[in-house]
Every structure is written in C-alpha cells, then in structure tokens.
Amino acid sequence: MNFKEFNARVFVYVGMFGSGKTELAINTAVELKKEEKNVALLDIDVISPYFRSRDKKDPLEEMGIKVISPPGALSHADLPIITAQVGGYISNESFFTIADVGGNEDGATVLGSLKPFLDRVNKKVFFVVNTLRPFSTTFDEIVRNVKKISAVSRTKIDYLINNTNIAQETTEENVKNGEELIKKVSEYLEIPVAFTVVNEEMDFQGEFPILKLKRYLAEQW
Amino acid sequence: MKMLFKGSEAIAEAAIRAGCRLYFGYPITPQSELTEYMSRRLPEVGGTFLQAESEVATVNMMYGASCTGKRVMTSTSSPGFSLMMEGISYMAGGELPAVFVNVVRGGPGLGDIQPAQSDYFQATKGGGHGDYRMIVLAPHTIQEAVDLMNLAFDLADKYRMLVTILADGMLGQMMEPVEFPPMRDPNDVPEKDWALTGAKGRPPRKVTSFHIDPYELEKMNLRYQATYKKVEENEVRYEELNTDGADIIVAAYGTMARIVKTVIHMAEKEGIKVGLFRPITLWPFPYKRLNELADTVDTILTVEMSYGQMLEDVRLGVNGKAKTPFYGRSAGVVPTPTEVLDAVKKAIGR
Numbered sequence: 001m002n003f004k005e006f007n008a009r010v011f012v013y014v015g016m017f018g019s020g021k022t023e024l025a026i027n028t029a030v031e032l033k034k035e036e037k038n039v040a041l042l043d044i045d046v047i048s049p050y051f052r053s054r055d056k057k058d059p060l061e062e063m064g065i066k067v068i069s070p071p072g073a074l075s076h077a078d079l080p081i082i083t084a085q086v087g088g089y090i091s092n093e094s095f096f097t098i099a100d101v102g103g104n105e106d107g108a109t110v111l112g113s114l115k116p117f118l119d120r121v122n123k124k125v126f127f128v129v130n131t132l133r134p135f136s137t138t139f140d141e142i143v144r145n146v147k148k149i150s151a152v153s154r155t156k157i158d159y160l161i162n163n164t165n166i167a168q169e170t171t172e173e174n175v176k177n178g179e180e181l182i183k184k185v186s187e188y189l190e191i192p193v194a195f196t197v198v199n200e201e202m203d204f205q206g207e208f209p210i211l212k213l214k215r216y217l218a219e220q221w
Numbered sequence: 222m223k224m225l226f227k228g229s230e231a232i233a234e235a236a237i238r239a240g241c242r243l244y245f246g247y248p249i250t251p252q253s254e255l256t257e258y259m260s261r262r263l264p265e266v267g268g269t270f271l272q273a274e275s276e277v278a279t280v281n282m283m284y285g286a287s288c289t290g291k292r293v294m295t296s297t298s299s300p301g302f303s304l305m306m307e308g309i310s311y312m313a314g315g316e317l318p319a320v321f322v323n324v325v326r327g328g329p330g331l332g333d334i335q336p337a338q339s340d341y342f343q344a345t346k347g348g349g350h351g352d353y354r355m356i357v358l359a360p361h362t363i364q365e366a367v368d369l370m371n372l373a374f375d376l377a378d379k380y381r382m383l384v385t386i387l388a389d390g391m392l393g394q395m396m397e398p399v400e401f402p403p404m405r406d407p408n409d410v411p412e413k414d415w416a417l418t419g420a421k422g423r424p425p426r427k428v429t430s431f432h433i434d435p436y437e438l439e440k441m442n443l444r445y446q447a448t449y450k451k452v453e454e455n456e457v458r459y460e461e462l463n464t465d466g467a468d469i470i471v472a473a474y475g476t477m478a479r480i481v482k483t484v485i486h487m488a489e490k491e492g493i494k495v496g497l498f499r500p501i502t503l504w505p506f507p508y509k510r511l512n513e514l515a516d517t518v519d520t521i522l523t524v525e526m527s528y529g530q531m532l533e534d535v536r537l538g539v540n541g542k543a544k545t546p547f548y549g550r551s552a553g554v555v556p557t558p559t560e561v562l563d564a565v566k567k568a569i570g571r
Contacts, residue, residue: 017254018227018396049250049334050394078250078334132224134234135261166225166398219395221483221558 001195001211003032006159008124010090010097014111014149015128016136017103020163021045022053024128024197025100026216029065038095043069044110046080047102051217059216066095082110090117101153111153124158126194129185131164131178142185159194160186162208167218172204179206223398228363228388229255231399232296232322233262235370240407241292241320242268245282247275247301250334251390252324255296266404276301280308287317288428290416292374292407296322298390299340300331302348309383310349314430316415316445318377320370321355322386324393327553335553336390338475341530344387345504352442354449355383356456357503359474363397369501371402376456378411380448387503389526391476391555458501459510467496469569470514472523472535474500476555481524483558488565495565503531511538518543522568524561525549544568 003011011028013021022045029041041060043053053060054069061067068089070081089097101111111118127146135141150157164170164178179196186193195209204210226234233255236244244259256272263270273279279295286293297305302323312319325340327333342348344357356376360366366388373384417426432438460478463485464470473481478499488495498514498521500507515521521543523532532547539545548564550556 018225018230048394050336050390076333076335130225132222134224134226134230134258137224166223167396169223169398219391219555221480 001031001209003028006124006194008122009093010099010118010121010123012099012101012111012118012123012125013128014101014108014125014153014157015103016133016145017047017107018133019103019128019130019136020165020197021103021128022051022100023213023215023217024161024163025098026053026056026060027211027213029060029098030063032096032098033063033065036096039064040066040068040089040095040097042086042089042097042099043067044082044086045100045102045107046082046110047104047107049078053100056216082113087114087117090114090121105148105152108149108153111155115154118155125155126159126161127157127191128161128163129182131181132166132174139181139184142181143188146185146189146191157191160191161194162196165197165199168199170199170202172202175204176206179208183207223400225396226363226399227254227394227396228366228392229296229324229394230258231363231367232370232386233258234401235367236294236320237262237266237268238402238404239292239371239374240405240410241294241374242266242407243286243291243293244268244295245271245273245279245286245293246295246297247273247279249298249301251326251336252296252298252322252393255322255324255393276304277308280305280312283319284308284312284315284317287312287319288417290413290418292410294320294322296324298324298326299328302340302343306349309355310351310353311430313349313353313355313383313445314351315428316381317428318381318383320373320377320384320386322388325387325389327551333553334390336476336555337526337551337553338389338477339527339530339551340387341503341525341527344385345506353445354504355385356380356452357385357387359387359501359503360392361475361478361499363392363395364399366392367399367401378413380452381415382448382452387475389476453505456502457505457507457509459507460497460499460501462497462499463494464496464498464514464517466494467518468494469520469522469565470496470498470518471565472498472500472511472521472531473525474503474531477524477526480556480558480561484561484565487558487562493565493569493571506534506538508534508538511535512540512542515539515542520544520546520568522565523547524556524564526555527551
C-alpha cells in the first residue's frame with residue numbers, strides 16, 4: 001500500500017474499540033518511514049490499558065519513528081493523558097504524523113479536543129471497521145458508529161477501511177463478506193473505502209486496494 | 222461463525238448465552254470492557270445491568286438477586302474482589318449460587334493494572350471469613366473462558382455454590398477468534414425449591430447465613446462441608462499435555478499455561494521433553510492426579526505469575542514424591558517463554 005496516494009501529511013485512525021486501529025497506525029508509520037525522514041506516531045489512546053502503540057515504543061524508535069506517548073511510568077497509568085507534544089507533531093510540516101486514537105466515542109473525544117490543530121493541516125481521517133467485532137456486524141450498527149464517532153471527534157470521515165478479521169484464523173470468505181457489507185455502508189454514507197486489510201500471507205484480490213498487515217502487538221506465545 | 226472478541230467481552234457474551242440476565246458491577250481495569258459490554262448488551266436481551274456505587278454494594282445486590290433464583294453475575298479485578306469478600310462469605314453461608322469473574326492484576330494493595338495471578342490464595346482458600354469454599358475455574362484461552370461460562374452457572378445452580386472464574390489481565394485484554402454456544406432460555410433452568418419468589422400458596426422460605434444456636438449453626442456448616450466433599454469428588458478438571466514419558470512436568474494455569482505450551486516446543490528442539498499439567502479447577506484442586514504423575518517424573522516445576530501460591534497445592538498433591546521447584550514473576554510482569562525454559566533447564570540440571 002502506497003500511503004502517499006492519500007495525499008495527506010497527517011493520518012488519523014478512528015473506529016470502534018478493538019477494530020485494529022493500533023496495528024494499522026503502526027503499519028502506516030513503518031511504511032511511511034521507508035521513504036520519509038520524519039515520521040511520528042501519536043499514541044492518543046485513552047481507552048485501552050494494554051496492547052497500545054506505546055508498548056512497542058522501543059522497536060519503533062529503533063526504526064527511527066518518533067513515538068509520542070505519556071512519559072515514563074505514566075505510560076502505564078490508568079489515566080487519560082495527552083501530552084502537549086501531540087499538537088506540535090500535528091502542526092509540524094516537516095513530519096508525517098499518524099494519530100492512533102482510542103476506540104469508541106469515548107476514545108474519539110480526544111480528537112475533538114485537537115480540532116484547532118487538525119483543522120489547519122492536510123489530514124485524512126480513516127474509520128476502521130472489523131465486521132467480525134461485536135456491535136459492528138450489521139449495516140445499521142456500522143452506520144451508527146461512523147456517525148457517532150464523526151460527531152464526537154468533530155471531524156468528517158474521509159475513508160472507511162475494511163479490516164474484517166479474526167486474527168490468524170481469518171479466511172478469504174471473512175474478508176469478502178466484510179467488503180460486501182462495508183461497500184454498502186460506503187455507498188450509503190458516500191465515504192470511499194481506502195483499502196482492505198489482509199494477513200501478510202493471504203493472497204486475496206477483492207474490490208478494493210489491499211494492505212498486507214504485519215502484526216506487531218500480539219505476544220510471541 | 223467465529224468472531225474476534227476481547228476476553229472480557231467474550232466472558233460477558235458467554236454469560237448471557239448461559240442464561241444470565243442480571244449483572245451488577247463497578248468498572249475496574251483490566252476488565253471494564255466486561256462491565257461496558259453488559260451495559261450495552263443486557264438491555265438488548267431484556268436483562269438488567271446495574272452499575273453499583275462500589276464493589277461492596279455490588280456483592281450485596283448479588284446476594285439479593287440470587288435469592289430470587291435467577292442467574293446472576295459480576296466481574297471485577299483484584300482490589301474490587303477484595304472489597305467483595307464480606308458479601309461473598311455471606312452468600313456462601315446462604316448457599317446462594319452466583320458467578321464471579323476476577324480478572325487479576327498486580328497487587329497487593331492498589332498494585333498496577335498489568336496481568337498477574339496473585340489472587341490464587343484469595344480465590345481458593347477463602348478470602349472471606351468462615352469455613353466456606355468457592356469453585357474456581359481457570360481458563361487459559363478466550364474460547365475456554367467462553368466454554369466454561371455455561372459450566373460455571375450450571376455448577377453454581379447444581380451445588381448452590383459460588384463459582385469464580387479466575388482469569389488474569391492478559392486473558393481479559395487479549396483478542397482471539399471465538400465461537401459462542403447457542404443462547405439458552407433464561408427461564409429454562411432447574412426449579413429452585415429454595416428461591417424467594419413471593420410465598421404465594423406455600424410456606425415462606427428463608428435464605429440466611431445466621432443461626433444464634435451453635436448446634437444449629439454447626440448443622441448448617443456440616444451441610445456446606447458435605448456439599449464441598451461432593452464437589453471435590455465429582456468436579457475436578459485438568460488438562461495434561463505431553464506428560465507421558467516427560468523429563469519434567471510443569472504445573473501452570475491460565476496465561477502461564479499458554480506460555481508453557483510454547484516452552485514445550487522450544488524445549489523439544491533442545492531434546493527436553495516437557496509435560497504440562499494444567500489445573501482447570503483450582504478448587505477443587507486435582508491433587509489425586511498430580512500425586513499419580515509424581516510417580517512418573519523426578520521433578521514437577523510450578524510456574525506462576527505470582528510468588529508461589531499454587532505451589533502449595535502442588536506440594537500437597539506431590540506429597541514429597543518428586544522435587545517441586547518454583548519459578549514465578551508477578552506484579553504485572555509476565556515471564557517470557559525463554560525465562561521459563563531457563564527455569565526448566567535449571568530444574569533438571571541442564
């Protein structure tokens with residue numbers, strides 16, 4: 001996937017809880033870093049206590065990606081901390097910046113608070129959908145989720161992403177069913193589908209461009 | 222059809238499928254997703270979600286709701302479970318069935334929000350006051366947690382006992398593909414001839430843990446003990462993997478057992494045959510089978526995300542017949558497979 005095609009400097013990932021935003025944000029950062037000097041990943045997830053971008057801060061920073069998260073021991077705190085640097089990396093024109101936003105409307109509220117920064121930059125907002133997650137399995141549920149998150153994050157959604165999966169056990173049929181459902185949502189809401197996400201080893205051709213996902217967060221066991 | 226669920230969400234859905242329509246709880250990391258899931262999902266199926274003002278209030282709501290004979294549950298994490306202990310003891314004395322889920326985090330005290338197994342003693346040896354027992358089930362995958370929920374409610378009803386699902390934060394937070402059993406009709410549960418349902422056309426009933434006459438209270442206690450004995454005889458559950466002809470057997474439960482499953486493959490490459498003994502019921506603990514296994518190996522290594530709690534039960538089971546070393550990390554630190562492999566090698570002098 002060539003992320004340059006989206007003609008954005010700031011990539012924002014929103015969606016429901018557990019839809020796959022963090023893995024996508026990390027993949028985007030790693031991909032952009034291949035060509036760009038300055039890439040920053042903003043962990044502004046105030047919802048998840050485990051499996052966050054900040055948990056992979058060391059390996060990502062070794063790749064030269066700047067990871068912005070609460071400092072030191074505070075990164076493990078059960079507190080909704082957004083550091084002041086976040087606004088700076090959104091505004092800094094010399095950086096490609098990826099924002100990993102927390103799930104559900106509670107997570108997206110953070111984005112609403114960053115509106116003064118986000119409105120002034122070239123950004124694209126991606127709404128991630130996994131149709132095999134609870135509360136995201138039907139047309140009505142997904143439409144309602146997109147509208148709700150768009151409202152509290154005070155931003156329009158530029159793209160939908162089909163991230164339909166059940167981790168390593170995902171079948172092509174799963175992905176295809178996800179495409180069909182998300183296509184209907186896309187047509188109804190008039191929001192284009194940016195791409196479909198598949199596991200690295202899967203050879204799938206569907207209606208939309210393909211992103212082969214490398215998983216960074218799962219434990220080695 | 223399989224779906225992708227977080228452990229906490231999956232336990233909630235599985236409880237609903239098992240016929241639970243009453244949930245009382247107070248959010249606490251790392252299991253707030255369970256509470257949140259119930260708040261969304263229970264109204265959809267005609268159930269009641271009630272956020273209590275504290276865990277103390279929660280457990281007393283559980284007491285009252287369970288008296289009606291309905292399937293009730295709550296979920297919490299370590300400090301919250303401590304707060305529930307008084308009510309748990311009262312419920313045990315009242316012989317009330319209910320399901321508790323404790324998604325354990327680092328302790329003692331406020332501890333941290335990372336995964337641990339350090340509430341083993343609290344779950345299996347009391348926690349509250351008095352001579353009571355709880356059935357304690359320890360899943361090691363999200364699918365197993367789902368599968369155990371039906372069992373948890375059935376055992377609770379069958380024996381009029383409390384059942385605790387003891388999971389750790391990792392199981393609460395990780396995501397895996399799961400398949401759910403079909404929805405059970407919440408009214409299709411065995412008649413409870415003790416439940417408080419209004420006493421119309423029948424003599425009133427009483428649920429209590431109290432008797433002022435010590436001989437009467439003793440009778441109640443002997444009844445509890447007789448139930449516990451039946452459970453010990455009939456409900457022991459465990460998994461064995463690779464134990465036949467093993468160089469060493471590792472005893473582990475929950476997330477720790479998952480890690481040992483990885484260690485089995487790593488050790489195989491180094492020519493060491495590692496067996497896994499995984500208790501699924503932590504109470505009643507599988508002492509008898511462990512004692513048999515102790516005849517087949519020199520060493521049974523216990524590994525925990527705590528500092529030697531299950532170890533005491535392993536030693537009771539082994540009863541001196543094999544060496545029983547220990548390896549554990551806790552406080553929210555999860556041992557890596559390499560660390561466990563090193564402990565295995567050390568235990569057998571390799």
